Amino acid sequence: MLRDDLCTLAADPLPPLVWLRWLPHGLVCLAAFGLIIGDLAQLQDHGGLGFGFALPIAGAKGGAVVLALWRPVPAWWLSTAVFVVGALALRQRQLSGQADPFTWPWTSAGIIAGLLVLLLLALRVPSRVSAEALFVTLALTWALQGLLGAPDYQSTGVLAVSVFAVAVILGTALRGRREARAELGRQATITAEERARRTLLEERSRIARELHDVVAHHMSVISIQAQVAPHLVENPPPELKENLAGIRQNALEALTELRRVLGVLRSENPDDPFGLGESATGAAPDAPQPTLDRLDALIENTRAAGLEVVADVRGEPESPYPPGVELSAYRIVQEALSNALRHAPGSRVRVRVDHMPEGLVLDVVNGRPERPVQPSPGAGHGLLGMRERAAMLGGHVSASPTLHGGFQVNAFLPRDGALDDSAEDLRGLPEAEYIFPEDPTGEENP
Numbered sequence: 001m002l003r004d005d006l007c008t009l010a011a012d013p014l015p016p017l018v019w020l021r022w023l024p025h026g027l028v029c030l031a032a033f034g035l036i037i038g039d040l041a042q043l044q045d046h047g048g049l050g051f052g053f054a055l056p057i058a059g060a061k062g063g064a065v066v067l068a069l070w071r072p073v074p075a076w077w078l079s080t081a082v083f084v085v086g087a088l089a090l091r092q093r094q095l096s097g098q099a100d101p102f103t104w105p106w107t108s109a110g111i112i113a114g115l116l117v118l119l120l121l122a123l124r125v126p127s128r129v130s131a132e133a134l135f136v137t138l139a140l141t142w143a144l145q146g147l148l149g150a151p152d153y154q155s156t157g158v159l160a161v162s163v164f165a166v167a168v169i170l171g172t173a174l175r176g177r178r179e180a181r182a183e184l185g186r187q188a189t190i191t192a193e194e195r196a197r198r199t200l201l202e203e204r205s206r207i208a209r210e211l212h213d214v215v216a217h218h219m220s221v222i223s224i225q226a227q228v229a230p231h232l233v234e235n236p237p238p239e240l241k242e243n244l245a246g247i248r249q250n251a252l253e254a255l256t257e258l259r260r261v262l263g264v265l266r267s268e269n270p271d272d273p274f275g276l277g278e279s280a281t282g283a284a285p286d287a288p289q290p291t292l293d294r295l296d297a298l299i300e301n302t303r304a305a306g307l308e309v310v311a312d313v314r315g316e317p318e319s320p321y322p323p324g325v326e327l328s329a330y331r332i333v334q335e336a337l338s339n340a341l342r343h344a345p346g347s348r349v350r351v352r353v354d355h356m357p358e359g360l361v362l363d364v365v366n367g368r369p370e371r372p373v374q375p376s377p378g379a380g381h382g383l384l385g386m387r388e389r390a391a392m393l394g395g396h397v398s399a400s401p402t403l404h405g406g407f408q409v410n411a412f413l414p415r416d417g418a419l420d421d422s423a424e425d426l427r428g429l430p431e432a433e434y435i436f437p438e439d440p441t442g443e444e445n446p
Helices: 002-006 023-045 051-067 072-095 108-124 127-148 157-232 238-267 292-304 323-343 382-392 421-427 431-435
Strands: 102-104 153-155 308-314 348-355 359-366 396-401 407-414
Touching: 002 072, 002 127, 023 051, 023 108, 051 072, 051 108, 072 102, 072 108, 072 127, 108 127, 108 157, 127 157, 157 238, 157 323, 157 382, 292 308, 292 323, 292 348, 323 348, 323 359, 323 382, 323 407, 382 396, 382 407
Parallel strands: 102 153, 308 348
Antiparallel strands: 348 359, 359 407, 396 407
């Protein structure tokens, strides 16, 4: 294990900090340059080493510090090897009497270099590897000072090992803190994704519960028409009766399956059994689903809540919209007005409904809030629900802040739930080109 941990040349660069970027790298390089200058002077003046021998030792110590920024384990090996070579060279000079009493086996510059190398090592490798490197350094220091020894020197072994131990402990703690923060960030990301996925499923379930009544109504009509049709024909052939009976039976079976599916969906949300978005409303299960005809009542209720709402309906539908389109259009406007009530109290709101041959265009724009916005207890998933409703019908919803501090919600719902070529061209245009023709009154948008 020790050989696998320390006998490696794998790169492990020190990542740049978020705000300071490469400033720590520059400071380390500057410190390495200072170590080279200081150690070179000490080895020559006090250690008695020649320039040709002192320069490689000092340069290797500074180079190990710089190398530790990218390859910490090889840098530690280089620092350790230079320490041993320098200690033996100084011991030889002391034995010959050509050196002054000097710090040994670690020089002051060597202690600082070893401190930086071990700190950078502990910041990026597992704590086990840091402990192994510290143990090897301790063993070599003890072997040189305790077993080999040298005459007339100032002992630095205990000081060096103590400083190195503090550096390893500090680096390991900082590395653990960084890993804990990274893991917390990953968990937060996973939690946010799960929350978004759950919210999406909840919105789809609510939409399915609302559309049940629309589908059930059509299936009921089919069943009734199939039952009545034989009485509208004099002497209907047996084949016609048999086919109509089969149609009615299939419609009844489809209704039964719809009720079973709806029962499963309702059982997942007992506080909101009918998918109306509010608990304990007491709404009846057979309450009619809202359509565009009820937009006026919705706008009046919003005005009563304190918003100035201006409605603008343009054009007339060439033919009735499918019930799903009308339900989704009503819910989109309802959610947009609810958001304006929560986030822009006292503002002015303009609701535009544009009936076009390709489909229905909705636009709700509110101005900036006129009074402080109170914290909203809502879940904040209204936009997700609007997009799901539009996507279900082949349309789209866009939402963005306005230049005047307000908010705009724009939706396009195809008439039959599928975009033809002309509708595709319309969908790609900016909103203002097909929603905001010049206002004849000259009134400014909110």
